[in-house]
Structure formats: C-alpha cells, structure tokens
Amino acid sequence: MxxxxxxxxxxxxxxxxxxxxxxxxxxxxxxxxxxxxxxxxxxxxxxxxxxxxxxxxxxxxxxxxxxxxxxxxxxxxxxxxxxxxxxxxxxxxxxxxxxxxxxxxxxxxxxxPAAGWLLWADAADELPRDPWARIGPGLALAPDRADLDPPDGLLMRVETLKGAAALPEFAAxxxxxxxxxxxxxxxxxxxxxxxxxxxxxxxxxxxxxxxxxxxxxxxxxxxxxxxxxxxxxxxxxxxxxxxxxxxxxxxxxxxxxxxxxxxxxxxxxxxxxxxxxxxxxxxxxxxxxxxxxxxxx
Incomplete structure (x- = not known):
C-alpha cells in the first residue's frame, strides 16, 4: 500500500x-x-x-x-x-x-408506500402507463399513491374488507x-x-x-x-x-x-x-x- x-x-x-x-x-x-x-x-x-x-x-x-x-x-x-x-x-x-x-x-x-387502491370506473380503451391495470370492462385498478395523477372520469378509493391473504395472488x-x-x-x-x-x-x-x-x-x-x-x-x-x-x-x-x-x-x-x-x-x-x-x- x-x-x-x-x-x-x-x-x-x-x-x-x-x-x-x-x-x-x-x-x-x-x-x-x-x-x-x-x-x-x-x-x-x-x-x-x-x-x-x-x-x-x-x-x-x-x-x-x-x-x-x-x-x-x-x-x-x-x-x-x-x-x-x-x-x-x-x-x-x-x-x-x-x-x-x-x-x-x-x-x-x-x-x-401506497396504503390502498384506486378504482377508475371510466377507464379508457387505452390505459395510461403503469401502474394502472385493467380488471374488467371499463374498470382499472391502481395503487393509491401520492405521486399518481388522477385520470378524468369516475374515480373511487377502495379498501380490502376481507380475504387480504389472497391479495398477492390477485396482484400477480x-x-x-x-x-x-x-x-x-x-x-x-x-x-x-x-x-x-x-x-x-x-x-x-x-x-x-x-x-x-x-x-x-x-x-x-x-x-x-x-x-x-x-x-x-x-x-x-x-x-x-x-x-x-x-x-x-x-x-x-x-x-x-x-x-x-x-x-x-x-x-x-x-x-x-x-x-x-x-x-x-x-x-x-x-x-x-x-x-x-x-x-x-
């Protein structure tokens, strides 16, 4: 040295x-x-x-x-x-x-970290970039994050009432x-x-x-x-x-x-x-x- x-x-x-x-x-x-x-x-x-x-x-x-x-x-x-x-x-x-x-x-x-979820009930045909995921016709889900810009249309906060153990499988x-x-x-x-x-x-x-x-x-x-x-x-x-x-x-x-x-x-x-x-x-x-x-x- x-x-x-x-x-x-x-x-x-x-x-x-x-x-x-x-x-x-x-x-x-x-x-x-x-x-x-x-x-x-x-x-x-x-x-x-x-x-x-x-x-x-x-x-x-x-x-x-x-x-x-x-x-x-x-x-x-x-x-x-x-x-x-x-x-x-x-x-x-x-x-x-x-x-x-x-x-x-x-x-x-x-x-x-996100504490809950956002449900977009007027999801467009083409979703914004991640983290939005389409879960059904006109429906998209995203984590309720402080840095996420809310889209136009009907937007709701949702929470898990039961069955939380299934969340990882659902998210995957x-x-x-x-x-x-x-x-x-x-x-x-x-x-x-x-x-x-x-x-x-x-x-x-x-x-x-x-x-x-x-x-x-x-x-x-x-x-x-x-x-x-x-x-x-x-x-x-x-x-x-x-x-x-x-x-x-x-x-x-x-x-x-x-x-x-x-x-x-x-x-x-x-x-x-x-x-x-x-x-x-x-x-x-x-x-x-x-x-x-x-x-x-």
Whole structure:
C-alpha cells in the first residue's frame, strides 16, 4: 500500500468492481438518459458532447453509438443541440426536465408506500402507463399513491374488507411482479458484493466511483421505474424491492463524494466545468440520508 501511495497510482480495483464495469455495455440511449438524469439535470441540464463521449467510452459505448443515440434523443424531443465555436453541447428540453424530475423523485425521494387502491370506473380503451391495470370492462385498478395523477372520469378509493391473504395472488395476475422481482434480485446480486468491498475498506478514485455509481443508477432505475409500488399487503413476503432499495441508498451515498469531485473537475458545459455540488445534488443526498436512517415501509 505504501508503494502505491508513493507512486501516486490509484489503489487496485477489487474484482467485484471490475466485474461490474467490465460487464456487457449498457444500451447507449438508456445510459445517456442515466448520465443526464444523475449528473447533468441537477447541474443545469447541459453537457459538452466531448464529455459525454468520454464518459460513455469508459462503459464500452463507442463514439458512433453515442452520436446515434443523441440524434435519436434529439428527434424524440428530449435533447436540444447548440454550438459553441467548434464544440457541440446538448441540453435537456423543458419537457425532458419535467420527465427527469419525476424519475428523480422515485430514485431520490420516493413517496410513502401506497396504503390502498384506486378504482377508475371510466377507464379508457387505452390505459395510461403503469401502474394502472385493467380488471374488467371499463374498470382499472391502481395503487393509491401520492405521486399518481388522477385520470378524468369516475374515480373511487377502495379498501380490502376481507380475504387480504389472497391479495398477492390477485396482484400477480394483473402486474408483472415476477419479472420485476427478478430484476431487483439481479441488481442485488451484482452490487451487494460491491457494498461489502466498500465497507471493507475499498475506496475507489473519482473516475471509478462515478463509473460504478452510473452503473448502479442505470440498472436500479430500469427496474424502479417499472415497479408499480403496490401496497405491501399485495406483495410476496420475500419481495426483494425493499432490500434493493436499501442497497441503492447505501451505495449511492458512499460513492457520491468522490463521484461529485470528479464531475466538478472533468465535466463541461458551454460555460466551463460543471459544479461538483449544487442545491439539487445536496438535496438528493439529504433525502437519501434521511431515508437510510428512517426507512419508509
């Protein structure tokens, strides 16, 4: 260890961290959304294309794939390009910032679990996105969540009067809970060894900390945004969402300090380097800290 410190080299990366970063490259468009949501949105929403190419290359995503994915994100109305001399910068559109803010609330400030159910008696032919599930002609059911926008038409709150033991079987018929549970378990299997390494003394440098954090957010985000967050009585007793959430909170907070310092030294927008910390990033960490010590479930 003394030789490593004197030589100025970064400490050796443990196998568990190397396994995460050397795994199959994430999908370019989804990963770019992760970069913007985790790093760029709370720091103004704009990033130099060169920075984006560099950060994606560390995850096995080529420059050509980055440029193709960015073009598609522009076409879909999420990004807007602008020139600054010979450099290209891409910023989030207003619509994308609203979308990213909604996703950030699920990741960094999830509301309390649903306590009951909403019954929509005028359900349209095409239902809104999850968590609505059609349970009969013109009828749709959803968890009564604080963050759920109420649809138009006749909407009622309903409660379980008896037979609550049958709720998990009922929920499994209308929501794809097995697939979501398997995705949560995959995140746990991938990242729990990293939590052990970090608690055992592994301290990644800034580049490695950010790379690990981005992989964590990318994989956790993919399943958390699919989770209908049903009332706990409707979930299996071994539901892995709670364990996965606790792992995400612990790892994100542990990796954040070195990651944010690295961002402040290497990420650029049209005005120069991004800030290492902003009011938005500080608020995220504050909320995660409160959740870690006072979990909601």
């Amino acid at each position: 003394e030789q490593v410190e004197r030589s100025g080299q970064a400490p050796a990366m443990p196998a568990v961290a190397d396994d995460i970063l050397s795994a199959e490259a994430p999908r370019a468009a989804a990963f770019i959304v992760t970069v913007y949501g985790d790093v760029v949105e709370p720091r103004g929403g704009t990033l130099w294309m060169g920075t984006l190419i560099e950060v994606c290359s560390a995850h096995g995503i080529s420059e050509s794939l980055v440029r193709t994915a960015v073009s598609r994100l522009v076409a879909s109305g999420r990004l807007l390009g602008e020139r600054g001399g010979r450099r290209s910068f891409y910023r989030l559109t207003s619509a994308a910032r609203r979308e990213f803010a909604a996703a950030a609330r699920i990741l960094f400030a999830p509301p309390p 018929r209308y929501w794809e809970l097995d697939g979501i549970a398997n995705s949560y378990r995959a995140v746990i299997d991938r990242f729990a060894p990293l939590a052990e390494a970090l608690s055992g003394g592994y301290g990644p440098d800034g580049a490695a900390a950010l790379a690990l954090r981005l992989r964590l957010v990318d994989q956790y985000r993919a399943v958390a945004l699919r989770d209908p967050r049903l009332p706990s009585a409707a979930l299996p007793a071994d539901w892995p969402g709670r364990q996965c959430r606790a792992l995400f909170v612990t790892l994100y907070r542990t990796l954040a300090p070195a990651s944010d310092i690295y961002i402040g030294r290497h990420f650029q927008d049209a005005d120069g380097l991004l800030l290492a910390s902003t009011e938005g990033t500080a608020l995220r960490l504050e909320r995660l800290e409160r959740e870690e010590y006072h979990p909601t479930d």
